[in-house]
Amino acid sequence: MEVVILAAGKGTRMFSACPKVLHTIGGKPMLQRVVDTAFSIGASQVHVVIGFGADQIKDYFDDLQGGQNINWLLQEEQLGTGHAVQQAISSIDKEDPDNTVLVLCGDVPLIRASTLTQLLENSDQSSVSLLTLTTEHNHGFGRIVRDGENQVIAIIEEKDASAEQKEITEVNSGIMAIPGTRLAGWLERLDNSNEQAEYYLTDIVALAVQDGCKINTLTISDENEAQGINDKTQLAQLETHLQMTNNSELMEKGVTLRDPARVDIRGELDCGQDVEIDVNVLFEGKVTLGNNVLIGANVIIKDSTIGDGSEILPNSNIDGAKIGEKSVIGPSARIRPGTILRSRVKIGNFVETKNAVIGAGSKANHLAYIGDAEIGENCNIGAGTIFCNYDGANKHKSILGDNVFIGSNSVLVAPLSLDDNSFVAAGSTINSDVPANNLAVGRGKQRNIKGWKRPTKK
DSSP, X not given: OEEEEEEOOOOGGGOSSSOGGGSEETTEEHHHHHHHHHHHTTOSEEEEEEBTBHHHHHHHHHHSTTOOOEEEEEOSSOOOHHHHHHTTGGGSOOSOTTXXXXXXXXXXXXXXXXXXXXXXXXXXXXXXXXXXXXXXXXXXXXXXXXXXXXXXEEEEOGGGOOTTGGGOOEEEEEEEEEEHHHHHXXXXXXXXXXXXXXXXXXXXXXXXHHTTOEEEEEEEOOHHHHOOOOSHHHHHHHHHHHHHHHHHHHHHTTOEESOGGGEEEEEEEEEOSSOEEOSSEEEEEEXXXXXXXXXXXXXXXXXXXXXXXXXXXXXXEEESOEEOTTOEEOSSOEEOTTOEEOTTOXXXXXXXXXXXXXXXXOEEEEEEEEEEEEEOTTOEEOTTOXXXXXXXXXXXXXXXXXXXXXXXXXXXXXXXXXXXXXXXXXXXXXXXXXXXXXXXXXXXXXXXXXXXXXXXXX
């Protein structure tokens, strides 16, 4: 089974320099969703027909981690869906008698793998299988025309339909499975004698009927699954539908959502038992929440793992981090990529970490920057502490042992090592190593100047 994805359109009604199929839904470009679905159902080859913004589209997929095995085909002129599939025919195996070609649309992002699998189960080399939709909202869709015996005999595009045909509520989704050995011959017989002067792929249905092929249909009722996206309104509507679907699945698994309409999942979210998520929370990339995790309001979590029993307080931002069990983050904390927090760590308000490993039981409760650091267990980082890790050209690391105490408003100038049980006096600048059990004081000598006058405004 090979897949051809039609993705050459400009998407004029999107009013964007970005190709339509790169606009995101659920945090992922709609074309990527369709490609991922195609591979998930066992496609031996995925052919993607592109046109407008071809280089942008290929560059995006080239940058994906691990890459994608895609055969890119260019449709320089958009002369219809039939013409688009013609661009792929030279790459399709036309000799294998068992090969089926599944045609998908790059702007129909919510098509389910299970639906396509069911469609393919009814496909063979003597039939064409169509995915159809029954809807009262049939504007813009091709109509499925049946004969007196209820057999499909044609698909009529709306602009070519008669007034009677426009009343038909069974419509074409644009998705079909076609015998690979017969596709090329049908494509050669297409013509563009229609209102749009385009080569319609749907015309092969009537050709197949003429050649004695059976037309199988799988009819669905979920309009969102077959909905194509042509403008920003439709994009927003499907985004809302996707989020509510995701959130319903979470709640069915026992996750508590304080308001399902105000939680967005733009990636993959895996939750343990007794997880509670407050309002205005955004998950991006791949996120895992352990058991008994509490997520406060207005939190953003991206590509991170949160351990059992941990609490993320409101307004915190976590990106590319691993949070240990029973830790507390926030409120208003920023956890940046490369951060690893062991168990029972406390990162408080307006604390930022980056590329930092912080040991069990350690805490930084207020107003600190911890970058490029390795911190042992049960350490205290005082308010206003800054780990100076950058010299203007290179990053340097600070290493703290266990039970290290950093007084408030201190500056640690890396590279630096503070051994177990060392103590830094408040207001110190430390730029040399501190041995175990030592107190480091790095203050300038205080002077009191008599008769000093404050500046005045001129």
